[in-house]
Amino acid sequence: MKLGFRNFFYWLGWDLIKWAIVLMPPLILPALFIVIRDFIPFESASAAVFVILIIASIFFALLSSIRLTLVTPLAVIRSKPVLKGSWNMTRGKWWRIFGNSWMIYLIILAYQLGLSIALSVLSFPASKVLGSVSVPLMKLFSILMLYFYVGLMFSVPVLVAAFFSCAVYRMLLKEKEQTEAGAIAPRG
């Protein structure tokens, strides 16, 4: 498989569209509420409409982010149609992907927590020693440690998320092929 510039722009476009779809309702619905707020006669009704809009937007964002998980791998390999393909492949598997993604988030959270503790344990004595030598040197060390920390905090989750979406695509494709092979009946 050869992946070039065309794949890059194709992926970039579909990735932006995916996030626009996922994030648009949580951004648009509260704005819509601000517009219609003046036309709602009662304060309690206004609060209820606000809560309903927030719940609806969160629900849609959760639903669509899971159903569009496969947009990235599909767009990278230019497998058309991207949105429909992802939506169809994840049909009936929402809870499975959602549950598994939560496990991944918990692992990332544990990693971030461990990293925070490890770096603070390591950097505190080091900055104290440097502080006794020179205050600007200690400041410089603290800033560099901070960016090193932020870098590790964000780069590893990006990589794990990439692995997860590729693993989901590969596994679902494999199961689909096995099911379509005919001799094998799907479980559950």
Added chain:
Amino acid sequence: MKKDEVKKVSLWRQTLRDLRGLHKSFRLWVLAATAIFPLIIYAYVILIGGIDELASGSRPKVSEEDPLFFLVTLAASAPFFISSRFYIFATLCKRTI
């Protein structure tokens, strides 16, 4: 489980299994490292400013508190961040799909 059923692999376990194989790929390590490229640029400029401050004792000309510096760094590093993300996906797709 019956023999003729499709075996459903746990997706998060499979992700961890794939991640375990990561140490074999030097290229992926490099790609993972490039994901923090924006921060490397940021840290580099701060380092230069910090060295300047250490040498002269005065405040550096370029400061991370400057909003323009933040925007320029963001604009300069965004292509690296986006392309490194693409190459991570591309490498994974080539390896696994």
